Amino acid sequence: MIKVITYGTYDLIHKGHIRLLERAKALGDYLIVGVTADSFDRERGKINVQQPLIERIEAVRATGLADEIIVEEYEGQKIDDIKRLDVDIFTVGSDWEGHFDYLKEFCKVVYLERTQGISSSEIRAEKRDM
Numbered sequence: 157m158i159k160v161i162t163y164g165t166y167d168l169i170h171k172g173h174i175r176l177l178e179r180a181k182a183l184g185d186y187l188i189v190g191v192t193a194d195s196f197d198r199e200r201g202k203i204n205v206q207q208p209l210i211e212r213i214e215a216v217r218a219t220g221l222a223d224e225i226i227v228e229e230y231e232g233q234k235i236d237d238i239k240r241l242d243v244d245i246f247t248v249g250s251d252w253e254g255h256f257d258y259l260k261e262f263c264k265v266v267y268l269e270r271t272q273g274i275s276s277s278e279i280r281a282e283k284r285d286m
C-alpha cells in the first residue's frame with residue numbers, strides 16, 4: 157500500500173485545495189492530510205486565517221478524499237510524521253517547489269502544479285468587499 161501525506165491550512169476550502177487533494181490521493185492508495193493548528197499558522201506568519209482548526213478539519217473531511225487527518229503543530233513535525241506513519245510520498249503544491257527537498261532523505265517528494273487564479277486570500281478579500 158502506497159501512503160501519501162500532504163499538509164495545509166485549508167482556510168475557506170476552494171477548488172485549488174480540492175484539486176490538490178484529488179491529485180495527492182491519486183499518487184497512492186492512502187491519503188493522510190495534515191491540517192495546520194491555529195498556533196502553528198500564527199507562528200509561520202499566516203495571521204489572516206478565518207476558520208478555526210475544527211472547521212478547517214471538517215471541510216477537509218467533507219471532501220471525502222482524506223483517509224486520515226492529523227494536526228500539524230510544530231516545525232519539524234513532517235519528518236516525525238513520515239517516519240511514524242511509514243509514508244511513501246510527501247506532496248504539496250508547486251508554490252513550495254524546492255522548499256521540502258530535505259524530506260527526500262525520508263520519502264519521495266512530489267510538487268503538484270498549483271491551480272492558478274484561486275486562493276484563500278482572494279476569497280477573504282472578496283468577502284471583505286461584500
Ligand code: C2G
Pocket residue numbers: 162163164165166167172173176192228247248249250251252269270271272273274275276
Ligand atoms: N494549493 C493549490 N492551488 C491553489 C491554492 C493552494 O494547489 N490555488 C495547494 C497548496 O500548494 C497546498 C495546499 O493546496 O499544497 C494547501 O494550501 P494552503 O491551505 O494555502 O496551505 P499552505 O500554507 O500551502 O501549507 O505545512 C503546511 C504546508 O507546508 C502547506
